[in-house]
Amino acid sequence: MSREFPDTRDPNRPIVTFGTGVELSAGCLETFPELAAALIDTKPATFNNAVHITSADDSNHGKDDGGSFHYVGAGYDVRFVGSRHGGIVVPGMETPGDTPEAQKKYADRQAKLADWWAARLAMRLRGRWQIVREKDHIHAERDPGR
Numbered sequence: 001m002s003r004e005f006p007d008t009r010d011p012n013r014p015i016v017t018f019g020t021g022v023e024l025s026a027g028c029l030e031t032f033p034e035l036a037a038a039l040i041d042t043k044p045a046t047f048n049n050a051v052h053i054t055s056a057d058d059s060n061h062g063k064d065d066g067g068s069f070h071y072v073g074a075g076y077d078v079r080f081v082g083s084r085h086g087g088i089v090v091p092g093m094e095t096p097g098d099t100p101e102a103q104k105k106y107a108d109r110q111a112k113l114a115d116w117w118a119a120r121l122a123m124r125l126r127g128r129w130q131i132v133r134e135k136d137h138i139h140a141e142r143d144p145g146r
């Protein structure tokens, strides 16, 4: 007998989680499933194997990232920073370290891995979505016309 869905008891399964106050409106039903699948398929190693959405159809998004798509159910922010839930795991560096230098090195490696993730994501979504690696998150938006 084959199983249609992955076993949700598997602790290594990738998960999608949402920050406090993040809301998905009805409009998100059209756009989010496509993005969520692509995020899971392309993601690097993350803490708790999580893709953590910090903003969707709500007012949590930054002002400087073309946030208007957040209001129409087509804009999302994805965490990658920090050694916390959903942050990118830097191979060979278990913790960000104690010194400012070590922490900067960790953040730089995370940013490079986020660039790689954003590029893979954009390729996977083939032009229907705009993917921007912002300073502390990946912004993804789908043009309603596409």
Ligand SMILES: [Zn+2]
Binding pocket: 055, 061, 062, 065, 066, 067, 070, 075, 076, 077, 139, 140
């Ligand atoms: Zn955004």
